[in-house]
Amino acid sequence: MTVQLYDTKAQALRDFVPLDPGNVTIYVCGPTVQSxxxxxxxxxxxxxxxxxxxxxxxxxxxxxxxxxxDVDDKVLANSTDGEPWWALAYRMEQxxxxxxxxxxxxxxxxxxxxxxxxxxxxxxxxxxxxxxxAYPADAGADAAGDVYFDVRSWPGYGTLxxxxxxxxxxxxxxDPRGKRDPRDFALWKGGKSDEPExxxxxxxxxAGRPGWHIECSAMSRRYLGAEFDxxxxxxxxxxxHHENELAQSTAAGDGFAQYWVHNGLVTVAGQxxxxxxxxxxxxxxxxxxxxxxxxxxxLAAAHYRSSLDITASTFDEAEAAxxxxxxxxxxxxxxxxxxxxxxxxxxxxxxxxxxxSGGASGRVGPAVVPARFxxxxxxxxxxxxxxxxxxxxxxxxxxxxxxxxxxxxxxxxADVAVMTGILGIDPLDPQWRTAxxxxxxxxxxTLVTTMIAxxxxxxxxxxxxxxxxxxxxIAAAGITLEDSADGTHWSYSDG
Numbered sequence: 001m002t003v004q005l006y007d008t009k010a011q012a013l014r015d016f017v018p019l020d021p022g023n024v025t026i027y028v029c030g031p032t033v034q035s036x037x038x039x040x041x042x043x044x045x046x047x048x049x050x051x052x053x054x055x056x057x058x059x060x061x062x063x064x065x066x067x068x069x070d071v072d073d074k075v076l077a078n079s080t081d082g083e084p085w086w087a088l089a090y091r092m093e094q095x096x097x098x099x100x101x102x103x104x105x106x107x108x109x110x111x112x113x114x115x116x117x118x119x120x121x122x123x124x125x126x127x128x129x130x131x132x133x134a135y136p137a138d139a140g141a142d143a144a145g146d147v148y149f150d151v152r153s154w155p156g157y158g159t160l161x162x163x164x165x166x167x168x169x170x171x172x173x174x175d176p177r178g179k180r181d182p183r184d185f186a187l188w189k190g191g192k193s194d195e196p197e198x199x200x201x202x203x204x205x206x207a208g209r210p211g212w213h214i215e216c217s218a219m220s221r222r223y224l225g226a227e228f229d230x231x232x233x234x235x236x237x238x239x240x241h242h243e244n245e246l247a248q249s250t251a252a253g254d255g256f257a258q259y260w261v262h263n264g265l266v267t268v269a270g271q272x273x274x275x276x277x278x279x280x281x282x283x284x285x286x287x288x289x290x291x292x293x294x295x296x297x298x299l300a301a302a303h304y305r306s307s308l309d310i311t312a313s314t315f316d317e318a319e320a321a322x323x324x325x326x327x328x329x330x331x332x333x334x335x336x337x338x339x340x341x342x343x344x345x346x347x348x349x350x351x352x353x354x355x356x357s358g359g360a361s362g363r364v365g366p367a368v369v370p371a372r373f374x375x376x377x378x379x380x381x382x383x384x385x386x387x388x389x390x391x392x393x394x395x396x397x398x399x400x401x402x403x404x405x406x407x408x409x410x411x412x413x414a415d416v417a418v419m420t421g422i423l424g425i426d427p428l429d430p431q432w433r434t435a436x437x438x439x440x441x442x443x444x445x446t447l448v449t450t451m452i453a454x455x456x457x458x459x460x461x462x463x464x465x466x467x468x469x470x471x472x473x474i475a476a477a478g479i480t481l482e483d484s485a486d487g488t489h490w491s492y493s494d495g
Contacts, residue, residue, distance in 0.1 A: 106424075
């Protein structure tokens, strides 16, 4: 067993060797909560949810930290007299949490807010000043109270993105008048007269607030230590955010992240999402219109490092795929149920990802993950290849059910249950059953069962015309009937 991950810093696949094989440590840059989540936020969070689940399966324990940036220029800009910045940040944080939960993203081990780690940020800034890698702005300058990282003092600056310093754009995160070099970036921002006092903290350099980059360096160190396994985030964070994190943490003497993993971005009909193009897809709009399980599948289907283009067919294709999986599992449950104790013995992944629940499993047995599925996920989290194995197993399972091959069908059922459990896409898992959906399903089942009984009565009376009319009416509603020795069962048709 060797897990390989593409390390953005090395620009190559690397064997993953955790610092502690008994506890994989991951830090992922979470949202800046100035507004609600869009589909790109969901895709990014889901990419690392899938990585976390697989590493939990391989290593047992994963300590997963995802921060919330709750104080920032954008948060302050979007606040109003009626909704202070901290109230806006909390409301938006809740929106992110609801969206993450809706598509089955596991809660982080720790989810620190930036405002809760101000002392740790100030301590890290002082270490950089003492080491000669940061400096406060001159007391007489308009930028008094600001502290900057001196990029020319650190030879490793630019190694994450493989850029030369002189080719970089100036840092636009603070007024350049207090900087020695326009590329120096802010570690601490002195308070401004047009900003609320509640967004200001006392410091040795004057009242103010932290710069964006220092927040993640301080929080990752606080919750994971000076050195940890994986730092993750969207590809758009590589520069300047992650480049600056790497520089300030290593300049302060920390080992920091051993692997850098970045997910690709989301485009819409071939164009990058942009408010100016009016193609911004909000998470709440998608989740209002689509089954959350379908959204999860759609966002997971492309490789995490690739761009994901959202088109009109993206969610339709995902819905058809989920329906094929669900139909097989439900059919297998009916056909393979153990007459002695009315359950099916199904292996489940061991150890499971924290917070995951079982769906298709009726009784827990030892986990047996299909070798090709495991090989796909070991190879830089190859979810598309893993899904191909899953759907091939679904087809083989249906073929076995058609042939009455109980042993092969049961093995396929167990494999599908394990694979969908690891990926968090088991259609039979109770987490996907909302109250409304359960009520609707119950009502539909009652109606279809009644029509099946009426059809059976018509057939018993040799009223073939009436039986055919009932069957045609059921088919017109997109429902397929399956006649077997133990009765007639229904399911949604793929079409």
